[in-house]
Amino acid sequence: TCPSQCSCEYHGRHDGSGSRLVLCNDLDMNEVPANFPVDTSKLRIEKTVVRRLPAEAFYYLVELQYLWLAYNSVASIETSSFYNLRQLHELRLDGNSLTAFPWVSLLDMPHLRTLDLHNNRIASVPNEAVRYLRNLTCLDLSSNRLTTLPPDFLDSWSHLAVTPSRSPDFPPRRIILGLQDNPWFCDCHISKVIELSKVTDHAVVLLDPLMVCSEPERFQGILFQRVELEKCLKPSVMMSATKITSALGSNVLLRCDAKGHPTPQLTWTRSDGSTVNYTVIQESPGEGIRWSIISLTSISHKDAGDYRCKAKNLAGISEAVVTVTVVGGVTTTLSPDSSERSPGEPPEQHPQPGLGGSTPPSKSWLSPGLTSAPSYPTPSAALYTSTWSPPPSSLPPIFSAASATTSVQTSISGRTARTSHQPPLLHPGGKSNAKIEKNGRKFPPLSASKKEELALLDQAAPMETNVTIKDLRVARETGVSVTLMWNSSSSTQESSVTVLYSKYGEKDLLLVNADDYGKNQATINGLEPGSQYVACVCPKGVGPREDLCITFSTNRVEGRGSQWSLLLVVTSTACVIVVPLICFLLYKVCKLQCTSDPFWEEDLSKETYIQFETLSPRSQSIGELWTRRHRDDGERLLLCSQSSVDSQMNLKSDGCRTEYYG
């Protein structure tokens, strides 16, 4: 039998074998017919108005080898449309209206070699498609609407490149790819395809190597062969230190710089594969460059080990390792790297100015880790490390002595470095130029605007100023305002300084209203409670400098916390006093009961019973609940989750404690 709008031919051969060809090219056919001859080996449905291929449309054609569905109006294909086509070699769907192809259906066609999707409306090939393409030897995606391809697209056939042709009889296996006539966006995503179009004699051959970029504008209309993309650079991660030895309890910053094109992504992992739980700050100061810092606060022995910084982009992966060793005791060891740091080198972690002298507000011990977010883009650079000591307030006295020494040292180096020193968050890229010259390495040139900005800053920062500001500190802080104080060595008026502040982590600096200035002090209003801010005091006409900045956090949580701890103290004191009292009273009651006469005892027990009942008036209903529990699973689940809340609570409080003491 043959479907009424089709013609079915049988081509017999002399040896008795043969093949059934079915051709349906009726212009009026609007759905895939049922009842094709089951021995059909080649089915052509062409130039019809068939719009969809239903699920399992051909499952009974177990001998089908060629399925040509060219020049119809097929717009949708089900995932299971090609179910059971185990013998299929060729699937041609050219000239349809497909916007997507169910790539997973290639699993139903293990023998498929040719997939022709030429002249459709396919706009993208999803990432997961790549894993199904392996067995194809011809894939034609030409004349579609593709702008890019998945990064691993060409890797589908990487096995072909490594397999040498075993014998001269078999020509080396090749995959033929039709990708021409698509609106390609020529960037690193398709850099491998672009490279492919420039070479010949490859395991992957392009059907038509004359492919043209449509975007970006500068490549519009340009042949792939002539496109010189900005280097699609595999990321490189460099480091100046591979080992850091630090004292127990000190704070350590690990910095990882990577460059590559496109801008790489950075991830930190521990040697055991776990992720790093510490603060990770990342920034990409420019195209192709990214740095990342983890700050390990108050390191303990469990923080020792390898820290791996992995950079990944479309072009590849690279990584660097730094080993952190934690030594016991209280001496602070500066890493060799930071001790020999030159003035041009960015940011050793400065302790708060005046750390050794006037103690910063007790809660601001958190802030060194935050001020330490240097955004120096120093592309060459490396894994910076710096060690600084925690504040004296949270450490035993002997330690604070040691840390005081350290802070003196660093502040000295800070002075010497002052001329070229830029505070971190404010001038990204500030040191790039110097760095480049100094190291004599090649880096992607900074954009013009960046350069201008730098120049301006350089001019704005005079070598000397007659105003010296020291001892910047937070005098008073509330939820929404904070008062800063400093000592000024100059005799000029207070208006000769500017106070700038920003929310921590943001780059935009806000100017404090002049009204709020006092003599050597300024009040910043309108802050958000419970947030962290960076404030800088700068002499007029001078850019903010790192050593004149302070990080503080506005009150809220701390205040609440102390309130609560007060309550705790009160309650525990109450406990301490009340519990022995209760015990004593209980003892009395017992004694009374033991010594009293039977009648009295009976009465007592009755009363006690009543009392207990009033104490737990719901005992009966609880009993009910428990009996119901056995009847009803849902009820049981409820109870389960209830108990789970409890356990969650326990863990949480554990965690709190860790943080509190950590």
Added chain:
Amino acid sequence: TEACLRACPAACTCSHVERGCSVRCDRAGLQRVPQEFPCEAASIDLDRNGLRILGERAFGTLPSLRRLSLRHNNLSFITPGAFKGLPRLAELRLAHNGELRYLHVRTFAALGRLRRLDLAACRLFSVPERLLAELPALRELTAFDNLFRRVPGALRGLANLTHAHFERSRIEAVASGSLLGMRRLRSLSLQANRVRAVHAGAFGDCGALEDLLLNDNLLATLPAAAFRGLRRLRTLNLGGNALGSVARAWFSDLAELELLYLDRNSITFVEEGAFQNLSGLLALHLNGNRLTVLSWAAFQPGFFLGRLFLFRNPWRCDCQLEWLRDWMEGSGRVADVACASPGSVAGQDLSQVVFERSSDGLCVDPDELNFTTSSPGPSPEPVATTVSRFSSLLSKLLAPRAPVEEVANTTWELVNVSLNDSFRSHAVMVFCYKATFLFTSCVLLSLAQYVVVGLQRE
């Protein structure tokens, strides 16, 4: 040859091909039939014009004309005798004349040699009983995409008709008298109609029928004798109907049957011996039904060696299907029997199910799980079904805790996230203190109450 080209109508192209003079006037915008055609014309194509009416002897006398095509016109009336003067016409195509709707009983008079008639998509709803009676040579009638609602009575008695195509024509029943006298009918397609009923003995005269396509209709059941007498039937397609079970009697006469389609029905049950006489079956399609079990007895006593399509059924892979698993292994002609139950093997393919043996060698059903609905995921190794049952039971019981552990982990991370998040962890801390405080005060209160009682007692 010369004559063919010389007398060619203005709007047409004429060519002399192997089979004679071919006149092509398709897509020529013709509103009426050209006055004259070459006398030698063997084939005239007038497709896709604007012809509205065919008058008497519309084509004059064309003694050689064998093929006339008038598809995709606006024909609304064909005058009786329009085709007079075409004595050798063998193929007449009138498809896609949506305004036609009705044909006069004498429309096809004097076409004694007509073999193929195409009336598809003419929105015909009723045709005279004797419309085709004067077409003794008619072999193929194509009439799909019309509005018949019943099998046209004009078919009755067409003893030479071999192929009849009535797809998508809203036919609702095949009555016992519908196909009387169609002794040479080999192929009848009634697919995609609205057939709800096939009367017993409806195909009684169609002993030559080889292909019967009743797929995609509304059949919920069939009389026992529905296909009686179809001893030459090779293809029977009953797919896409609403059949709930397969009766033993249906296919008993179909000894030559090669392809039986019962896919996309609602079949839950196949009677024993339903396929017993189908020894020549090449493929049996039972996919897309509601089968949980298929008894080996359905095929007995014969041996079924063809392909068996069983996918998309909610199979219950217990010992009743053991034969099928063995047969899958042995023949390799069945695949995709996905188990929906029992719980311990749900989601697996039958070919992977291992049936355990009891001590006396009897097959042991795979275990049922109480919670199958909530975990349709892949079950553990079938060999250790008992163990797996226990373990999954355990995992069930433990399940509600799993998310809690996650929460706990995140909390832990939260705490470790460090400086930036320290405020959040402070908040958590406060919350913890709150809880502790409340708890403590509760204890204190109750104690105090007790103390008060004690004091009262004193």
